[in-house]
Amino acid sequence: MLNLKHDVRNIARxxxxxxxxxxxxxxxxxxxxxxxVATFQNSDVRKRYILQRINHNIFKxxxxxxxxxxxxxxxxxxxxxxxxxxxxxxxxxxxxxxxKSFYRDENGNYWRVYIFIENARTFxxxxxxxxxLEAARAFGNFQKLLADLPAPRLHDTIPDFHHTPKRFAxxxxxxxxxxxxxxxxxxxxxxxxxxxxxxxxxxxxxKLPERVTHNDTKFNNVMLDDATGEGxxxxxLDTVMPGLGLYDFxxxxxxxxxxxxxxxxxxxxxxxxxxxxxxxxxxxLESANFLTKAEKQFLTFSGKLITFEIGVRFLxxxxxxxxxxxxxRDGHNLDRCRxxxxxxxxxxxxxxxxxxxVEAIS
Ligand code: ADP
Ligand code: GN1
Ligand code: MG
Numbered sequence: 001m002l003n004l005k006h007d008v009r010n011i012a013r014x015x016x017x018x019x020x021x022x023x024x025x026x027x028x029x030x031x032x033x034x035x036x037v038a039t040f041q042n043s044d045v046r047k048r049y050i051l052q053r054i055n056h057n058i059f060k061x062x063x064x065x066x067x068x069x070x071x072x073x074x075x076x077x078x079x080x081x082x083x084x085x086x087x088x089x090x091x092x093x094x095x096x097x098x099x100k101s102f103y104r105d106e107n108g109n110y111w112r113v114y115i116f117i118e119n120a121r122t123f124x125x126x127x128x129x130x131x132x133l134e135a136a137r138a139f140g141n142f143q144k145l146l147a148d149l150p151a152p153r154l155h156d157t158i159p160d161f162h163h164t165p166k167r168f169a170x171x172x173x174x175x176x177x178x179x180x181x182x183x184x185x186x187x188x189x190x191x192x193x194x195x196x197x198x199x200x201x202x203x204x205x206x207k208l209p210e211r212v213t214h215n216d217t218k219f220n221n222v223m224l225d226d227a228t229g230e231g232x233x234x235x236x237l238d239t240v241m242p243g244l245g246l247y248d249f250x251x252x253x254x255x256x257x258x259x260x261x262x263x264x265x266x267x268x269x270x271x272x273x274x275x276x277x278x279x280x281x282x283x284x285l286e287s288a289n290f291l292t293k294a295e296k297q298f299l300t301f302s303g304k305l306i307t308f309e310i311g312v313r314f315l316x317x318x319x320x321x322x323x324x325x326x327x328x329r330d331g332h333n334l335d336r337c338r339x340x341x342x343x344x345x346x347x348x349x350x351x352x353x354x355x356x357x358v359e360a361i362s
Contacts, residue, residue, distance in 0.1 A: 006109070008036050008051055014103040015094045015113045017049060018042045024051070029124055029220065030236065031325040032058055037116060048116035049094065053109050054102070058324065059238060062110040064155040066101045069093070069112075069237045071154070072146065072212075079145045088117045088223075089233050117233055120223040126256045129279035134224055135256055136283030138231030139217045139248055143288050146212040146240075154212060154241045161215055161239060162247045164200040164309045168193075171316045180321040186334055189315050192341050196308055203246060203305055208295055213243035219255040245288060245295055246302035252280050253303025254310060258343055263335045270339050272346040277303070277354055285362055296362045300354040304347045311340025 008024040019042030027037040027050065034053040039046055054062045069091075076090040083089060094113040096103050103111045126132055160166050175183055175190055183190065214221070214234060221236040255262070257276040260269040281299060285291070317324045318333035327333055347354070 004036070006034065006036070006053060008038055011051060011103065011105060011111050012038050012040075012049070012113070014096050014111070015049075016097060017047075017094060017113065019045075019047065022046070028122070032238070048118070050114040050116055052112055052114070054112065054238070056108075056110055059157055061155065061157070062102065065157045065238055066110075066112065068154045068157060068240055070101050071149065072237055072240050075149050076142075076145055085232070087115060088120060088225075091115075091117075091233065091235060091237060117223050117235075119226045120232055121226065122220040122223055122235075124220050125259060125261045126219055126276060127259075129275045130229055131219075131224060132252075132256045132276045132279035133283040134229060134231035135217075135219055135222045136249075136252055136280040137287045138222045138234055139214060139252060140284045140287030142214060142234040143211060143245060143248065144290065147290060149212050156241050157239055161241070162243060162306070162309065163204070164305060164312075165204070167309050167312050167316070168197060168200045171312050171319075174316045174319045178319065180319070182319050182321075185331075186315060186318060186337070189311075189334070189337050189341060193308075193312055193315060196344070199301075199305055199308065202301060203244060203298060206294060206298060208244050208246065208298070209292065210242050211245050212240065213245060213248050215239035215241060215243050215247055215251075217248040217251040217255070219252070245291060246298055247306060249280070249284050249288075249299055250302030250304075250306030251310075252284070253277060253300075253347070254307040254340070254343065256280055257303070258339070258346075260339060262339055263332060264339055265335055267338060267342045270342040270346065272303075272343060272350055274350060274353065274357075277350075278357055281358055282361060291362075296358060299358045299362075300347075300351055303354075304344055304351065307340050307343050307347065311337045311344065314340060 009021050019040040022039040022041050024036050024038040028035045032055045036051045038049050056062050059065050073091050080086050080089055092115040093101050216239045222231050223233045225232045257272045258270050314333045314337035
């Protein structure tokens with residue numbers, strides 16, 4: 001508590017939280033926002049809250065972002081109005097005393113507060129096909145529940161977020177500039193990336209339907225119930241905006257098929273495990289029951305593409321001097337890039353079987 005980067009007690013005071021502040025600590029392993037858990041005591045009840053500083057270097061318009069989140073959580077809330085477990089099944093914003101969904105502090109930082117989802121947790125790496133199935137069901141259901149979100153279109157919180165050709169062009173520029181003289185440390189990864197340039201356009205060229213999508217369906221962005229293992233709540237809603245359904249499925253394949261963490265240094269541990277993929281495909285096809293034939297045909301490919309795309313982003317950030325993703329050690333972004341590219345290779349080796357499976361079950 002003493003060493004926290006922000007005055008969490010004072011920030012919490014701006015929101016409609018009842019009771020006495022007990023303590024706060026940093027929380028989670030996200031790469032973008034600053035997340036804290038704060039505990040409050042109200043008579044004999046203790047309650048926890050998630051306080052988050054929105055990274056406004058990355059999300060340039062936090063007001064629009066919060067408008068999206070208010071609309072999305074309200075819509076989801078209405079859909080499960082009668083569920084007695086509603087408070088754990090959709091993120092609930094706590095408003096400020098003047099009724100706003102965020103607080104802007106004197107340093108220009110934007111803060112929001114959610115009710116803490118108890119008796120559930122996130123995992124940084126998948127442990128079983130059951131978990132993969134639950135994650136895919138939850139993310140697919142999330143898309144389904146948002147399919148009838150009333151107009152207007154949601155704000156693009158980060159324009160061209162999954163525009164792979166633009167991500168690739170940014171990498172090419174960074175290689176050329178080599179601003180912090182690191183390109184010589186990533187020769188093999190640069191060669192790998194350049195060899196794969198040809199896959200960048202395929203999803204965009206396929207003219208798939210635009211949907212409301214999550215766009216960051218990392219395995220640690222879904223909470224699994226401690227008792228039942230059920231995927232009960234999709235979190236991290238900053239990038240919910242118009243996108244392709246397959247961006248979400250692709251990112252599930254990226255983060256929920258390999259037993260290794262995203263920054264694992266022992267690359268022999270990184271592999272696309274077929275039973276995990278099968279569970280993801282089954283879970284997603286079951287809940288996202290609106291997919292078109294064309295979307296289904298690209299399910300496997302989306303896994304390869306999004307894994308490649310995020311690898312490209314990690315490589316770009318490494319070469320640019322680590323300005324985007326939080327890093328905790330030297331070469332962290334390069335390590336992350338390496339796991340992604342290793343996973344792309346693993347997918348490539350199994351692509352045919354993966355496609356056959358999808359065809360068989362869809
Ligand atoms: P980031 O954008 O930095 O990834 P997240 O919104 O994903 O931030 O939050 C980071 C972590 O905090 C999550 O992986 C999850 O473990 C935890 N978390 C976030 N919101 C909640 C919540 N409402 N209840 C419980 N845990 C949460
Ligand atoms: C970031 O916020 P977090 O850690 O869930 C990133 C995603 C990347 C992911 C890679 C806004 O997600 O796009 O896929 O890291 N979020 C943003 O782990 O850039
Ligand atoms: Mg997250």
